[in-house]
């Protein structure tokens with residue numbers, strides 16, 4: 641059943657008009673992370689303080705005794721983890737700096753960086769999404785360091801996410817950085833909101849893809865990419 645009401649948080653900011661509007665359907669509404677314009681007016685230190693207070697309140701409401709030695713540091717730990725680690729990719733100041741190198745070898749074939757470890761969080765439940773990202777591109781004269789591809793994946797994954805959006809954001813970022821449309825991204829991930837709650841399906845994975853340029857228009861390039869990705 642859907643409940644309709646307006647929730648205000650303790651700062652009087654409207655949280656949601658319709659609870660359960662999206663429910664368990666995991667539908668993304670935009671390729672852009674829905675951020676407010678004033679998202680970064682507050683500094684990280686203040687964000688951590690506020691989240692610590694609010695998370696402590698959630699734990700208190702759940703009935704937990706925050707004077708317990710094991711629990712008393714949790715609100716601060718969670719706040720720091722949110723701001724400095726798992727959601728650090730919301731802030732453009734944390735976007736990895738990427739240097740391009742000239743493709744001296746004139747390698748003009750498909751380059752694939754596969755099995756990139758991926759950790760993200762479902763924006764509908766705030767529980768982990770984890771899996772692998774596979775990226776392919778064809779150089780148009782420039783290449784980037786391989787570890788930078790991992791860093792770009794990590795940056796966009798370090799946000800509350802929807803897997804489709806995450807895939808597109810990585811694809812668009814690489815298209816821009818590499819200056820070529822010939823970019824492919826496949827993400828194969830496991831959603832804790834599907835396995836640990838709700839339908840409790842521990843076996844299903846979600847696969848999403850982004851294909852640009854040659855990968856979109858040339859069946860051969862796409863097949864080659866997918867062959868590399870599936871190689872053991």
Ligand SMILES: [Zn+2]
Pocket residue numbers: 666762763764765766831833834
């Ligand atoms: Zn979810």
